Amino acid sequence: MIKSCYIHIPFCNKICSYCDFPKLLYNANYVDKYLDSLEKEIKSIYKNDILDTLYIGGGTPSSLSLEQLSRLFNILGNLKKSIDIEYTIECNFSSLTKDKLELFKKVGVNRISLGIESIDKNNLKLLEREEYTDEIVNKIKLIRDIGINNINVDLMYALPGETIEVLEKDLDFILSLDVEHISTYSLIIEDHTKLKISNIKNIDEDLDYEMYRLINNKLKSNGYKHYEISNYSKDCFESRHNKCYWLNDEYYGFGLGAASYIDNKRITNTRSITKYINNGYSIVCEDLDIDSKIEYEIMLNLRLCCGIDLDRFKNKYGIFLSEKYDYNYLVNTGLLILNNNCLFIPEDKLYISNQIIVKLLQNKL
Amino acid sequence: MKEENIRNFCIIAHIDHGKSTLADRILELTGAIDKRELKSQMLDSMDLERERGITIKLNAVQLSYKYNDETYQLNLIDTPGHVDFSYEVSRSLAACEGAILVVDAAQGVEAQTLANLYLALDNNLTVIPVINKIDLPSADPDKVIGELENIGFEKKDIVLTSAKTGVGVEELLEKIISVIPSPKGDRKSPLKALIFDSLFDSYRGVITSIRVVDGEVHTGDIIRMMETDAVYDVVGLSINNPKEKEVSVLRAGEVGYLFASIKSISDVHVGDTITLDDNPAKEALPGYKPMKPTVYCGLYPIESSKFEDLREALNKLKLNDAALTFEPETSKALGFGFRCGFLGLLHMEIVEERIEREFGIDLIATSPSVVYEVEMTDKSKILVDSPTKMPRRELINKTYEPYVKCSIFTPSEYIGPLMELCQDKRGTFINIDYLDTERVTINYELPLSEIVYDFFDRLKSSTKGYASFDYEVIGYKESNLVKMDILLNGEIVDALSVIVHKDFAYKRGRLVVEKLKEIIPRQLFEVPIQAAIGMHVIARETVRALRKDVLAKCYGGDVTRKKKLLEKQKEGKKRMKQIGSVEVPQEAFLSILSTKE
Numbered sequence: 001m002i003k004s005c006y007i008h009i010p011f012c013n014k015i016c017s018y019c020d021f022p023k024l025l026y027n028a029n030y031v032d033k034y035l036d037s038l039e040k041e042i043k044s045i046y047k048n049d050i051l052d053t054l055y056i057g058g059g060t061p062s063s064l065s066l067e068q069l070s071r072l073f074n075i076l077g078n079l080k081k082s083i084d085i086e087y088t089i090e091c092n093f094s095s096l097t098k099d100k101l102e103l104f105k106k107v108g109v110n111r112i113s114l115g116i117e118s119i120d121k122n123n124l125k126l127l128e129r130e131e132y133t134d135e136i137v138n139k140i141k142l143i144r145d146i147g148i149n150n151i152n153v154d155l156m157y158a159l160p161g162e163t164i165e166v167l168e169k170d171l172d173f174i175l176s177l178d179v180e181h182i183s184t185y186s187l188i189i190e191d192h193t194k195l196k197i198s199n200i201k202n203i204d205e206d207l208d209y210e211m212y213r214l215i216n217n218k219l220k221s222n223g224y225k226h227y228e229i230s231n232y233s234k235d236c237f238e239s240r241h242n243k244c245y246w247l248n249d250e251y252y253g254f255g256l257g258a259a260s261y262i263d264n265k266r267i268t269n270t271r272s273i274t275k276y277i278n279n280g281y282s283i284v285c286e287d288l289d290i291d292s293k294i295e296y297e298i299m300l301n302l303r304l305c306c307g308i309d310l311d312r313f314k315n316k317y318g319i320f321l322s323e324k325y326d327y328n329y330l331v332n333t334g335l336l337i338l339n340n341n342c343l344f345i346p347e348d349k350l351y352i353s354n355q356i357i358v359k360l361l362q363n364k365l
Numbered sequence: 366m367k368e369e370n371i372r373n374f375c376i377i378a379h380i381d382h383g384k385s386t387l388a389d390r391i392l393e394l395t396g397a398i399d400k401r402e403l404k405s406q407m408l409d410s411m412d413l414e415r416e417r418g419i420t421i422k423l424n425a426v427q428l429s430y431k432y433n434d435e436t437y438q439l440n441l442i443d444t445p446g447h448v449d450f451s452y453e454v455s456r457s458l459a460a461c462e463g464a465i466l467v468v469d470a471a472q473g474v475e476a477q478t479l480a481n482l483y484l485a486l487d488n489n490l491t492v493i494p495v496i497n498k499i500d501l502p503s504a505d506p507d508k509v510i511g512e513l514e515n516i517g518f519e520k521k522d523i524v525l526t527s528a529k530t531g532v533g534v535e536e537l538l539e540k541i542i543s544v545i546p547s548p549k550g551d552r553k554s555p556l557k558a559l560i561f562d563s564l565f566d567s568y569r570g571v572i573t574s575i576r577v578v579d580g581e582v583h584t585g586d587i588i589r590m591m592e593t594d595a596v597y598d599v600v601g602l603s604i605n606n607p608k609e610k611e612v613s614v615l616r617a618g619e620v621g622y623l624f625a626s627i628k629s630i631s632d633v634h635v636g637d638t639i640t641l642d643d644n645p646a647k648e649a650l651p652g653y654k655p656m657k658p659t660v661y662c663g664l665y666p667i668e669s670s671k672f673e674d675l676r677e678a679l680n681k682l683k684l685n686d687a688a689l690t691f692e693p694e695t696s697k698a699l700g701f702g703f704r705c706g707f708l709g710l711l712h713m714e715i716v717e718e719r720i721e722r723e724f725g726i727d728l729i730a731t732s733p734s735v736v737y738e739v740e741m742t743d744k745s746k747i748l749v750d751s752p753t754k755m756p757r758r759e760l761i762n763k764t765y766e767p768y769v770k771c772s773i774f775t776p777s778e779y780i781g782p783l784m785e786l787c788q789d790k791r792g793t794f795i796n797i798d799y800l801d802t803e804r805v806t807i808n809y810e811l812p813l814s815e816i817v818y819d820f821f822d823r824l825k826s827s828t829k830g831y832a833s834f835d836y837e838v839i840g841y842k843e844s845n846l847v848k849m850d851i852l853l854n855g856e857i858v859d860a861l862s863v864i865v866h867k868d869f870a871y872k873r874g875r876l877v878v879e880k881l882k883e884i885i886p887r888q889l890f891e892v893p894i895q896a897a898i899g900m901h902v903i904a905r906e907t908v909r910a911l912r913k914d915v916l917a918k919c920y921g922g923d924v925t926r927k928k929k930l931l932e933k934q935k936e937g938k939k940r941m942k943q944i945g946s947v948e949v950p951q952e953a954f955l956s957i958l959s960t961k962e
Binding site: 186205206208209212245257259266268284286295296299300335349351352353354355356357358361362 | 887889909911912913914923924925927928930931934935938
């Protein structure tokens, strides 16, 4: 049974300079065709599983018109949902209206994810995002008034030119919103983004690290739990959808460029909108054997602060992790901690988790 | 052939002055080969020789030439063209009565022209000066004639040739017959034959090139090597014309090949004298010297699995190269390899290149080292050819290093920069010889270790490539030498240790630690890089701890990209050498070991 599903809506009213996800400028004509094709894709693949999490991401899903959103929710109405489903939609501030929020509430959306990223003028200019600082507080109040009380905001940091002081202001502002979940992302300058093309360089590694520590200290001292490398939440508000990824569970992924993990296969959809609206969906398919499933398991679990649950691992694969990988050296040198039968990266070393994961994967028995 | 009609000669020249081409032309003119089968530079049989224009192994060809109705036997003995092989050169010169000194009509007299000329004169050879390449647009024969007059030749004795077009070669052949004396051996005396080269043949064992000085040698004779006392049956004798032809006897004055089922080239010493076991000569020919390596370095396969292949490659090269020595060596940093000894830098480069090219093994070579002499506190003396063999400082009383006399031949405008270079390299000025107003020879005494380090590159760059140089080892001098270690995270990286003069240790140390800092990637912890003499740290840098690695977002659950990133990191780690707890990229060694100032 697959319990999670991701829906990608690639449309935006404006393209941000750092974004490397499949997206295009909003175009009413394309949206209708896109939704037609999305409906077909879901029908051909979805097997009536009861979903525990449903996540509509983008792009900017809220950039669709009210009618288009109704159409989208009609399509998604065919998906079976558990009673306590976590149902998230990503929104931006300019397109988020009371009408749309009421629609969300009506169809059962119970979690809103908002990209704030920063309130600093220079940062926003670099990211090519509009300023909504004044609107943010009102919109969040509106969301809560409608009755949706699980809100995530995204914060970006380590932007070229950013100082510790700027980050501190951003953090203070976000904390003042008193949201349930905060995602923090250190800027990655990806290929083919506007930033990369303008030859923008990353900030100094050491400053990046200082910023990470500041975020960690500040959010934790304000009651947020650090549960994944980049994610913090209040008690009981961890993103169940994201945890599906980190726990290496299977999920559906529909829409342009969406990734799915179904029947031991990791599938990536095409990033070409013309192909997609002509019903050409998947382009890459990786059929996984047990060894690569285990590699994924390790790599993904270790992003979580609770790490690899060794009992769960044994139940899932029928062998102990220690039969496949020698992690004693890493435990002895303090790069991994073994506690309560969970193997995890110590919090102060999460930021170099790639190195640690690679070291572990190299110690294959 | 009667001795009066034999001429034994060689061609000597500075590198690239056209020695091999001239030899080809002589072969063609004497009818030894016709033009169609003339592969350019016939005498150089190894591909590498032909490519680099350097004659590595010797060859002797017997030619027949008619002059004034008399038939003459001309034995052309080819010699190596570089200082590293100067002992081999001197032995092949000893097999001749005359030498053709070839000078490029555009380049003029160069360092090795002089060095070779002096070697020839030392061996009492009659020298015919030849100005070659007169067909070149840049040729300036008059100027070169002047230069040759300055070093003692008379204008009337100089032959102008173009080996390329054939002009003057006939005249040269006539000069060889009229000027070079015939051999004056005694065919009735006990056999004395000089070994001037040897070559390993997989079917016949070691083939020796010999010049019979006195007496005769026949197939079936029992011979004795006077230096090693080894006794063998002569299985066969042959000459090259230039195809091999078997003969039953070689008589005084003649040159040829002798094979005697000798299995190891180490039993045959170039310069040794062959005599008959039952009728030995009273004394050997003069001038024998055992060949000793002057430069050592460690050779390691980049892929550690190729260690046995490397051993095999060295064994094969050794068959034809008695001067090459090697013994297994282990380095913590580089794994299993060999400590190899060479006659000089060029010899080292040639061996490295042949291993990489002919045997397909990629190598890491450690910094070349010379052989140091160490006097211990108990007055005993040891030889140190590798930094790892250097005793602890408190056990050392005095240290000595080999010195060379270095002659730099240069246009006079570079005297300043060259003297500065030599001064910088701890040189002691001897004198300057003026060939004419524009060309000089600067003579210096220099430590061999400085020449081995980066002297040649700096010489070339400070004179735009116009200067040439030559050196000979003159002996040991006391010198304040120390072993400098490089430490990574407190651990000595044996492959990077060097022996340096104390006054230069700081500069070298700084250079190496700075370079390492650039190359070593950040690790999970801070890595100090130190250069130290004993316990005393002279330079330090730090590679800061890794703070952040890329954290890919996973929007839409696209985790395959992240996996690919990790796969890439994993691949990268495979190319790292683990030094203690530090991961060092393979390239680090390559770039440090080729450090140029």
